[in-house]
Amino acid sequence: MSTTSSRGAPAEIRQVGPDDFPAVLRFFEGLSPESRRTFAPQPFDEEHARRIVETSDGAENVRLVAVRGGEVLGYCYFESRGPDLYPTVGLGIIDRAQNQGLGSRLMSALVAEARRLGKPGLVLTVHMDSARALRVYTKNGYRITGECSNGIQWEMTLDLDGEDSAR
Ligand SMILES: CC(C)(COP(=O)(O)OP(=O)(O)OC[C@H]1O[C@@H](n2cnc3c(N)ncnc32)[C@H](O)[C@@H]1OP(=O)(O)O)[C@@H](O)C(=O)NCCC(=O)NCCS
Secondary structure, three states, X not given: OOEEOOOOOEEEEXXXXXXXXXXXXXXXXXXXXXXXXXXXXXXXXXXHHHHHHHOOOOOOEEEEEEXXXXXXXXXXXXXXXXXXXXXXXXEEEOHXXXXXXXXXXXXXXXXXXXXXXXXXEEEEEEEOOOHHHXXXXXXXXXXXXXXXXXXXXXXXXXXXXXXXXXO
C-alpha cells in the first residue's frame, strides 16, 4: 500500500507493525496541544503507543500510518466493537504535515480496508469547529448523524453495508 501526496513529498501508507513503537511515540510528539485537543480522546503516552502497535491486527483493529523517511507523519485507525456495531475511527496528522493531502489519503485507505474486510460501516466523532476534519470526512462519504459531548462534537457515519464487498 503506498501513495504520493500531490502537495508533499512521497509518503508510504502501511499497516502499523510491532517495530513501530518508537516512531509512534515520536508521532505523538509532533502533535501540538491544539491537534491533541481535536484528536482526543486518547492519552499520548508510552502505554498508548504500545497499545497501538500491539493491537494492530489488520482485521478487527486496523491501524494505518503514513510514513516518510522512517517518520510517522499520520495515523488513522478503526477499532471494532462487536459484530453489529460500526467500528470507531480516529485520524491525526503531525502539525507540519497537515493540509498536504495526507489525512484524506489515510482516510481513503482506511475506508478501502473496511470495505475489503466487509465492515458494515464506520463511525467517528469530530469537533464542530474542526472544519478541515469535517471536509476530509465529508469527502470520504461520512455524513452527520448526531451530536455528542454536550453539543461540541458531531457524530459522523459512513454506511458500507449493502455495497458489493467480500464480507
Ligand atoms: C484534520 C486532519 C486529520 C486532516 O488531515 P490533513 O492531512 O491536514 O487534511 P488534507 O490535506 O487531507 O485535507 C484537508 C481538506 O480540508 C480543506 N481545508 C483546509 N482548511 C480548511 C478550512 N479551514 N475550512 C474548510 N476546509 C479546509 C482542504 O482544502 C482540503 O480539502 P480538499 O482536499 O478538498 O482541498 C489533520 O489536519 C489533523 O490531524 N488535525 C489535528 C487532529 C485532528 O483534528 N484530527 C481529527 C480528529 S476528528
